[in-house]
Amino acid sequence: xxxxxxxxxxxxxxxxxxxxxxxxxxxxxxxxxxxxxxxxxxxxxxxxxxxxxxxxxxxxxxxxxxxxxxxxxxxxxxxxxxxxxxxxxxxxxxxxxxxxxxxxxxxxxxxxxxxxxxxxxxxxxxxxxxxxxxxxxxxxxxxxxxxxxxxxxxxxxxxxxxxxxxxxxxxxxxxxxxxxxxxxxxxxxxxxxxxxxxxxxxxxxxxxxxxxxxxxxxxxxxxxxxxxxxxxxxxxxxxxxxxxxxxxxxxxxxxxxxxxxxxxxxxxxxxxxxxxxxxxxxxxxxxxxxxxxxxxxxxxxxxxxxxxxxxxxxxxxxxxxxxxxxxxxxxxxxxxxxxxxxxxxxxxxxxxxxxxxxxxxxxxxxxxxxxxxxxxxxxxxxxxxxxxxxxxxxxxxxxxxxxxxxxxxxxxxxxxxxxxxxxxxxxxxxxxxxxxxxxxxxxxxxxxxxxxxxxxxxxxxxxxxxxxxxxxxxxxxxxxxxxxxxxxxxxxxxxxxxxxxxxxxxxxxxxxxxxxxxxxxxxxxxxxxxxxxxxxxxxxxxxxxxxxxxxxxxxxxxxxxxxxxxxxxxx
Numbered sequence: 001x002x003x004x005x006x007x008x009x010x011x012x013x014x015x016x017x018x019x020x021x022x023x024x025x026x027x028x029x030x031x032x033x034x035x036x037x038x039x040x041x042x043x044x045x046x047x048x049x050x051x052x053x054x055x056x057x058x059x060x061x062x063x064x065x066x067x068x069x070x071x072x073x074x075x076x077x078x079x080x081x082x083x084x085x086x087x088x089x090x091x092x093x094x095x096x097x098x099x100x101x102x103x104x105x106x107x108x109x110x111x112x113x114x115x116x117x118x119x120x121x122x123x124x125x126x127x128x129x130x131x132x133x134x135x136x137x138x139x140x141x142x143x144x145x146x147x148x149x150x151x152x153x154x155x156x157x158x159x160x161x162x163x164x165x166x167x168x169x170x171x172x173x174x175x176x177x178x179x180x181x182x183x184x185x186x187x188x189x190x191x192x193x194x195x196x197x198x199x200x201x202x203x204x205x206x207x208x209x210x211x212x213x214x215x216x217x218x219x220x221x222x223x224x225x226x227x228x229x230x231x232x233x234x235x236x237x238x239x240x241x242x243x244x245x246x247x248x249x250x251x252x253x254x255x256x257x258x259x260x261x262x263x264x265x266x267x268x269x270x271x272x273x274x275x276x277x278x279x280x281x282x283x284x285x286x287x288x289x290x291x292x293x294x295x296x297x298x299x300x301x302x303x304x305x306x307x308x309x310x311x312x313x314x315x316x317x318x319x320x321x322x323x324x325x326x327x328x329x330x331x332x333x334x335x336x337x338x339x340x341x342x343x344x345x346x347x348x349x350x351x352x353x354x355x356x357x358x359x360x361x362x363x364x365x366x367x368x369x370x371x372x373x374x375x376x377x378x379x380x381x382x383x384x385x386x387x388x389x390x391x392x393x394x395x396x397x398x399x400x401x402x403x404x405x406x407x408x409x410x411x412x413x414x415x416x417x418x419x420x421x422x423x424x425x426x427x428x429x430x431x432x433x434x435x436x437x438x439x440x441x442x443x444x445x446x447x448x449x450x451x452x453x454x455x456x457x458x459x460x461x462x463x464x465x466x467x468x469x470x471x472x473x474x475x476x477x478x479x480x481x482x483x484x485x486x487x488x489x490x491x492x493x494x495x496x497x498x499x500x501x502x503x504x505x506x507x508x509x510x511x512x513x514x515x516x517x518x519x520x521x522x523x524x525x526x527x528x529x530x531x532x533x534x535x536x537x538x539x540x541x542x543x544x545x546x547x548x549x550x551x552x553x554x555x556x557x558x559x560x561x562x563x564x565x566x567x568x569x570x571x
Contacts, residue, residue: 009038012056013048023047046358073142074194075151075187077103080123083147089115092142094132095260099495101127106134106142153191153223156184160229181232185240186258189267189282191222193260195497198284198325200267202237204230204277215497216452216504217325227277234271234278241269249273253352256282268352285354292330294338303510303540307446310512311335314386316443317406319393321418326563327450327506328415329354332389335413336360339387348389349376365391377401381408390414396432403433406441420542421445421511422530425521439522447509447542449563451555452501458493459500459553461486468557471569472547488553505554507545507564543569 007015010024019042027041034041039053077093080103086092092106103123107115110131120129159180188211192200197213204210209230211223238245241254256267266285271278295304310318318335320328333355336346340359351365351373361383363376371379373390374397380388393399393414406412418427424445428438464485466476474485490500511534513521520530535541540548546560547569560566 009053009056013042013052016056018052018056019047049358073146073151073186074190075155078146078151080127081105081119083143085119085122086139086143086147089119090139091115091119092134092139092146096127102130103127104130104132106139107131108134108139151183151187153184153187156180156187157225160184181229181236184229185233185236188223189256189258189265190260192282192284193265193286196503200282200284202230202233202280202282204274204279206276209233216499216501217450218452218499220497230277234280237269237280237282238271241267243269243271248278266354268354287355291337291355291357292334294334297331297334297508298505299508299510303508306512307335307444307510308338310444311339311411313411313443315406315409315411316441317402317412317414318443319414319416319424319445321416321421321424321445321447322449323417323419325450326448327504328448331446331448331506332413332415333357336387336389344386345384346387346389347380347383347385348391349373349380350389350391361385373398374401377405381405381410385410387411387413392416393428393431399428399431399433400437403437403441407437411443418447420531421447421509421539422527422534423447425530426527429524435522435524439518442513442518442521444510444512447511448506449542449546450504450506451546451549451559451563453503453505453554454488454490454556455493455496455500455502457495458491459488460491461488463487471557471566472551473569486553487550487557489556490558501559505549507542507549507560509540509542509545511539 010019010027013019014021014024023042023045027038027045027047030036030041030045031038036044042048043053074093074095076098077096080096081091081093089112090108094104094106096103105119109115110133116129116131120127123129188200192213195213195215197215198217199214201212201214201219202209203212204227206227208227209225210221211225212219212221214220235245237243237256238252238254240256243252243254251273252271254269254271256269258265258267264287266287268283268285270281270283272281273279294307297304299307320331322328336348336357340346340357342359345361346359347361347363349363349365353362353364356362363371363380365371365373365376373392373394377388377390377398378401388402388405388410390398390402390412391414393402393416402412402414416424416427418424422445424447425438429435464472464474464487468487469476469485472485475483492498492500496502514537516537517530517533520533525533542564543560543566546555546564547557549555550557550560557566
């Protein structure tokens with residue numbers, strides 16, 4: 001069998017249809033100026049993703065590759081491989097995946113069977129190794145940078161408590177990683193990402209610092225540190241997020257970007273002065289989790305098909321409603337990702353831009369530059385867009401501009417803070433949108449909430465009681481005649497952090513506007529009339545979709561009742 005011919009990266013990507021000749025030519029011109037590797041330049045220019053380049057190289061060389069730049073190291077993985085072994089075999093442990101007992105190992109020669117055998121023999125039985133191809137110089141740099149320093153949170157805290165750190169010298173040395181505070185912040189950020197946190201809270205109190213993570217929508221206290229730690233930690237966070245370290249009274253915003261476990265993680269930072277010092281909150285923006293495939297939203301097949309027909313309509317407004325933290329942005333990005341092709345010009349106006357996406361023109365609201373939502377829509381209308389996303393409709397001017405764009409042949413997506421799909425109509429009327437303008441220009445409204453998913457490893461089955469059967473619309477037991485029905489409750493185990501829940505799912509109300517509803521909106525029908533009309537048309541409400549998920553055994557009645565009102569089910 002003839003040996004496979006290994007093509008240069010540029011030609012390989014063109015052959016696969018990933019980039020064009022023009023894009024390769026642009027990258028080669030940039031390469032002459034900067035001498036950067038071609039693959040890195042293609043990623044920087046936005047022509048390809050890092051995953052695409054790695055997959056192409058992996059297929060061409062029959063090897064997998066990784067990038068150690070801006071690495072946030074896994075302290076547990078580092079302890080599995082001693083420094084002398086790492087230097088001898090030119091390897092570096094990237095991350096230890098606890099769920100699968102798999103160690104991802106960077107190697108300069110992934111075909112070195114002797115090294116793999118020796119390392120496997122020294123690991124705890126059952127741990128597997130996934131080798132990744134990395135440059136020899138990058139591995140050497142990572143070994144020199146990370147080995148020899150304590151990297152676990154407890155170990156770093158002990159190092160600080162022994163008095164080995166000088167807070168005043170933060171950032172004064174060229175080797176900043178020698179500073180325990182630098183490693184402490186990195187360790188906390190890595191720990192938050194590993195635990196699936198969506199937000200990190202650093203909350204100074206009178207005598208201590210509280211650290212909390214928001215996991216699956218619920219805040220959990222993770223650590224309490226002495227208040228003397230916070231000044232240096234706050235400075236480090238400000239340096240990382242590009243804030244003014246001398247400003248402690250005015251609110252500040254910033255952004256942090258790091259690589260963890262081979263993927264890019266962004267943090268949106270916010271500092272706010274409080275009575276006991278600056279409160280710091282970081283929103284975790286994981287691009288891999290932020291963009292969910294359309295068929296991964298949890299809709300049933302008929303509702304998914306309806307949504308696809310709605311977004312195929314060339315003009316009109318589609319609204320996504322719900323309170324803060326209900327997953328509206330994720331749903332919108334999933335829709336945009338579904339329709340994002342070279343034949344469609346998509347433009348967004350957001351506050352701020354959370355997830356950068358290729359080919360989509362994304363703009364952040366900037367009041368200082370007189371770029372509010374209304375002004376931004378006005379400007380985008382001159383950019384020949386097919387699809388416009390407006391981060392949020394907050395006032396009459398923004399709403400009128402959004403509907404004006406829809407009436408001139410554009411598809412417009414936006415969000416509203418309302419409790420239900422029908423509530424969006426009342427909200428728009430309150431803002432000042434004319435009913436006649438709404439009628440016929442709203443394609444549909446999606447209302448949604450996020451509920452926690454039961455941990456599949458520890459959930460406990462039990463027979464439904466009479467009250468639960470009434471809520472679920474089942475026959476109530478009379479003398480034992482009712483058919484038994486099984487529900488599940490949260491218990492808690494190590495895999496879910498003893499919470500009983502692991503991950504979240506969306507419950508949705510998908511309302512497509514019909515001619516009948518448009519006529520009712522035009523004559524300003526009451527919310528009750530609209531609600532009765534949608535129920536008669538068979539639209540599944542948020543409550544009904546939540547109870548569907550309970551019957552499926554993926555969540556609990558307690559969890560659904562936390563986000564929607566179930567009292568009407570008893571009337």
